[in-house]
Ligand SMILES: Nc1ncnc2c1ncn2[C@@H]1O[C@H](COP(=O)(O)OP(=O)(O)OP(=O)(O)O)[C@@H](O)[C@H]1O
């Protein structure tokens with residue numbers, strides 16, 4: 386029973402109102418893994434994360450968190466079961482300070498002393514945030530906001546960390562730095578499920594990957610195998626420098 | 635000379651009294667708007683119910699126009715019970731008139747609020763009648779202490795009480811919003827409701843809390859104005875609601891410090907207008923300010939636009 390997945394999708398069909406966006410999605414994430422979900426624009430990556438968080442309507446199938454079925458549970462209960470998210474566009478609370486944003490990450494925790502220590506750890510991981518501790522979230526640069534969103538998510542001590550396109554809008558250098566940090570956080574024991582368009586970057590640090598195309602998973606394998614897969618090379622890995630058009634925006 | 639040495643400070647004190655009350659009302663509008671993006675038309679009625687509650691407490695604690703216990707305690711009870719009753723009614727309106735429409739178009743919510751406003755007005759009209767209830771403040775505040783001289787300014791004890799209570803409540807709210815965990819959760823929810831749920835905040839409870847606080851402050855304002863103008867009727871919520879709303883817009887709707895500032899400025903502006911213009915212009919001033927703000931700075935004095943969430 387050691388290999389019980391932290392997160393498991395079983396035949397999930399998800400909808401926005403009456404519009405179906407996910408078709409028969411199956412995947413699992415095991416403890417300690419870094420798994421990525423790849424796919425182009427509008428393929429349903431963010432929707433997959435929102436489905437976990439209970440924001441989208443599930444018509445068929447089951448989602449399990451550590452073996453327990455959680456379909457239809459309110460978002461708060463999902464979060465209480467150890468899910469944290471670094472969402473698309475970071476969603477920093479704009480008119481709260483960096484410190485307050487971090488504290489909100491630990492909203493459900495009651496061990497104040499430990500939270501204080503862990504905030505210090507986050508500041509050690511991202512020294513720039515310590516300098517900005519009393520600045521409003523809205524004044525941070527994109528890269529700093531990404532760090533803050535990551536710190537905020539880690540402060541809940543998640544069983545699984547969901548990340549939605551951490552590379553979006555960052556310069557290539559910041560992307561490299563960001564992915565190093567993600568890898569480091571994973572090495573220290575946090576299970577990560579990451580959504581990315583930048584397939585080569587994501588696969589360079591992931592254990593395994595799934596590929597989503599218009600709402601269906603069309604491919605899944607170890608990161609290594611996906612990097613060598615012909616179809617992947619053609620459709621997603623394109624330029625070897627690992628950049629895609631998203632970076633130019 | 636007399637005008638500036640005597641009249642002006644006097645009107646400033648009067649303006650501060652009125653302004654504090656407007657600020658208390660404005661806070662309720664601004665907090666609800668901040669989270670639900672809705673103009674709570676029924677807020678004026680919550681204020682009116684606060685006024686009636688204060689009157690009833692005074693009435694029940696009086697025998698033959700004399701209070702049966704310590705006057706300060708009676709005033710405190712009037713305010714506290716008015717806050718409680720208004721908060722309770724506010725929570726009921728949220729639960730039954732607004733929450734079921736959370737995911738409906740904004741306009742439905744607005745119409746529901748309008749309906750609640752008319753319903754509450756008629757409810758009070760039906761049970762309390764159309765005649766104004768008179769607060770017998772003489773029984774509360776003895777002749778000897780009714781007027782207080784501060785240099786050139788004469789201030790009634792009632793005004794002093796109103797100023798002290800309003801500013802105390804505003805200070806309390808400011809600290810609560812800034813420092814406490816619930817205050818932080820309220821700000822987070824106002825800034826990004828969905829993200830707030832993603833960090834584990836129970837947004838439904840925060841919304842209830844917002845209605846409790848906003849309505850309680852509105853209820854306090856109702857009783858304070860009752861003490862000040864010594865009467866209340868079922869229709870006072872309309873005018874007060876418009877003033878509170880104007881103050882909220884003036885300060886920047888959605889911003890709590892803005893509501894406080896807007897309320898005080900509106901009160902002072904009205905009082906000064908009375909000094910320099912015929913008294914009939916008093917109410918015109920509020921609406922002139924509202925229209926000017928909406929035209930030249932719709933975001934209000936401290937309102938800054940936060941990027942709309944995607
Ligand atoms: N709130 C919504 N209501 C209706 N349809 C939606 C909603 N959000 C997303 N969709 C639709 O669902 C599909 C998948 O969207 P999703 O955001 O999951 O894509 P994505 O893979 O994250 O894309 P991107 O890389 O651009 O972020 C799209 O066709 C989109 O138009």
Ligand SMILES: [Mg+2]
Pocket residue numbers: 430431432473549
């Ligand atoms: Mg997306």
